[in-house]
Amino acid sequence: MKEKISNNIQIKNKRATFDYELLETYTTGMVLTGTEIKSIRLGKASLVDTYCIAEKGEIWVKNMYVAEYFYGTYNNHVARRDRKLLLSKKEIRKIESAARNNGFTVIPVRLFINDRGLAKLVIAVAKGKREYDKRESIRERDDRREMDRAFKK
Numbered sequence: 001m002k003e004k005i006s007n008n009i010q011i012k013n014k015r016a017t018f019d020y021e022l023l024e025t026y027t028t029g030m031v032l033t034g035t036e037i038k039s040i041r042l043g044k045a046s047l048v049d050t051y052c053i054a055e056k057g058e059i060w061v062k063n064m065y066v067a068e069y070f071y072g073t074y075n076n077h078v079a080r081r082d083r084k085l086l087l088s089k090k091e092i093r094k095i096e097s098a099a100r101n102n103g104f105t106v107i108p109v110r111l112f113i114n115d116r117g118l119a120k121l122v123i124a125v126a127k128g129k130r131e132y133d134k135r136e137s138i139r140e141r142d143d144r145r146e147m148d149r150a151f152k153k
Contacts, residue, residue, distance in 0.1 A: 061121065
């Protein structure tokens with residue numbers, strides 16, 4: 001009988017919710033090499049300054065950092081290569097049309113390992129926040145923190 005793989009890898013793009021208003025999210029698979037998935041399972045990846053583009057009917061994630069695998073030899077991967085995302089054609093068309101609109105972008109939000117041991121990336125169609133929106137987000141976060149402190153006493 002197969003054992004369940006218990007991975008709790010959760011790599012988040014913390015700046016995404018601060019800088020962008022997330023409108024629609026999609027969970028996608030990625031085309032990875034062997035050493036890339038091993039590095040991700042060790043938690044050696046980052047979504048800082050990462051974005052997605054649509055070209056020729058495909059969605060690609062750009063500038064995603066996956067550290068080189070320590071035990072990888074000449075088969076090791078390039079740390080910041082472009083990686084293809086696996087989506088249905090309907091989802092790709094939807095994302096392409098949203099990304100073409102002015103002020104919208106596609107950004108990765110979270111990278112995780114699912115219960116089958118596969119790396120999944122949550123991407124979102126997002127709209128950039130203005131400076132006053134960011135101040136409002138900070139104020140809401142501080143208010144929530146104050147309420148939690150008062151509730152615990």
